[in-house]
Amino acid sequence: MQRLSGLDASFLYLETPQQLLHVCSILELDTSTMPGGYTFAALREALEERVAAMPEFREKLADSRFNLDHPVWVDDDDFDIERHVHRIAVPVPGGREELSEIYGHIASQPLDRSRPLWEKWIIEGIDGVDPREGGRVAVLTKVHHAAVDGVTGASLMSKLCSTEPDAPAPEPVPGVGSGNSVEIAVTGAVKYATRPLKFVNAVPTTLNTVVDTVKRVRAGASMAAPFAAPKTAWNANVTGHRNIAWSQLDLEDIKTVKNHFGVKVNDVVMALVSGVLRKFLLDREELPESTLIAMVPVSVHDKSDRPGRNQVSGMFSRLETHIADPVERIKAIAGANSVAKQHSSAIGATLLQDWTQFAAPAVFGTAMRVYAASRLSGARPVLNLVVSNVPGPQMPLYYMGSEVKAMYPIGPVFHGAGLNITVMSLNGTLDVGIVSCPELLPDLWSLADDFGPALDELLDAVG
Structure with missing residues (x-):
């Protein structure tokens, strides 16, 4: 298991039903470059292969009522890609107004803390064109701020992308392991006891x-x-x-x-x-x-x-x-x-x-x-x-084989700073x-x- 830092955990503690502390990224994809043509099933399968090499996407929060320190990340033994990758169609005519309404609605929903703190929404029907016939697809990714900042978020996104449309998926990477409530509490007590020295x-x-x-x-x-x-x-x-x-x-x-x-x-x-x-x-x-x-x-x-x-x-x-x-x-x-x-x-x-x-x-x-x-x-x-200004790569990127035409980052808003x-x-x-x-x-x-x-x-x- 891996314990959250105080700064990571603060985004959990500060979250309320109004002050949602996840970050989003919106990708616009050209599906015409996807090897074999676009289907939702093929995109989700490719994502599952990539996530196998990204333990951060397979970890969930764990805690103990006797834990004196911050929560920990553990492997989700019941991880299922279908619980995190969803499909939706934008209403006709599929323009920016309709897309904006969908994005806003998804961004307004809190993440389920019993699962890994991320989800992806694959949005089809942009401008009324079927992506199987060359239409664009939008991907809205939502990740809790406890798991990423601007740099780590961009790094995770880069792992999901490649410089070639047919690049093979990386080899699977093992996760952080598990931890029971006793382990969480005991190691938390040790960390709590050493806080005065750090103070x-x-x-x-x-x-x-x-x-x-x-x-x-x-x-x-x-x-x-x-x-x-x-x-x-x-x-x-x-x-x-x-x-x-x-x-x-x-x-x-x-x-x-x-x-x-x-x-x-x-x-x-x-x-x-x-x-x-x-x-x-x-x-x-x-x-x-x-x-x-x-x-x-x-x-x-x-x-x-x-x-x-x-x-x-x-x-x-x-x-x-x-x-x-x-x-x-x-x-x-x-x-x-x-x-x-x-x-x-x-x-x-x-x-x-x-x-x-x-x-x-x-x-x-x-x-x-x-x-x-x-x-x-x-x-x-x-x-x-x-x-916030996040530098990104200056080269063509492909997301599950589809060329990335835009990547719009969406940060959180706070009480007193609603923009x-x-x-x-x-x-x-x-x-x-x-x-x-x-x-x-x-x-x-x-x-x-x-x-x-x-x-x-x-x-x-x-x-």
Whole structure:
């Protein structure tokens, strides 16, 4: 068995019927490249062969009432691919509106914790064309955040893909094994007993971080502060409903802007998000005088020696939405991001993981429920939204033999931050996934459709 880290387990403890903490990925597939032609049975059979080489997809949660530490992953001895891979047809005419409704409905349903925490939905009938006759297929994958972060999720997806349509499946890989309630409780007690030693080690790092942050604030060299975000329509408690929209951009256009202004790809992404949200709020006469603040997850996989599948830190970034000129805005965003990255790098890479390791399970759930009930999420937002940028492979990919034409990542939303925009670069495109609640933002397409014009605005500035 394999014990969850505190950070992994925190996504279990923080989950409520409204705050669902799974992540999704939407693939658009060209079935014409699938050897032997597309059938659902053939795709599911190919998936089963791939999953045999991916023990993470065959593991479920286990716990004991006497366990003092976090739950564990164990092999699901009753694993059945048919419980995880489902088939559905999009209603006629099968356009983006119909697809969006299906995606939102699936994303609104919690995962079954008695089974491995993932499922896939194969969606046929896109644009009214049968995939057996060359029509496209969409695949929505849903995985709990306790099992993946952005990097590990992309890694799992890469294992399901290949660079050739007829690539053979990898050899099967054994799982983590099993564990009974006594083993879980005994090993959990041992880990619980060693927590004070780890706590002592975390205190100096925390104190150094606090002192360094105070110095940076005084010198004007710190990232944006939490609770400095202005109020927007989506900064409220989330509901159990989800709506989803997406956009696809040319990665070469992104790089053209990047090279012209001498900034990073992530700066361009942030500038696009800023331009889209600025227009959205201006059109509704709701643009705050101060800038919106985004939380940007930062991978620490290459800096951390801690166990766990979530290896992330984060930084608060200014979107500079109060600046009208797009050139001034992207330059200001790049400057603010540079400062935020330096500040984020100065914070211990494992600090978040260490502190979540100590907290008792009840603390997470209780704190979140109190926060939601107090309505502080709307009165004083910690941040405005989550913006994440996940780099992907720049080569043609094939998913069970079908060429991947798009891969839209869909992250979670939280009480107080009911909007998530995640992007992934893939083989010359930048795929943008947007998720919120229809009660907070009824029409996400007004956001998605403005990403193209926002990029055109920056390209016009490039000339």
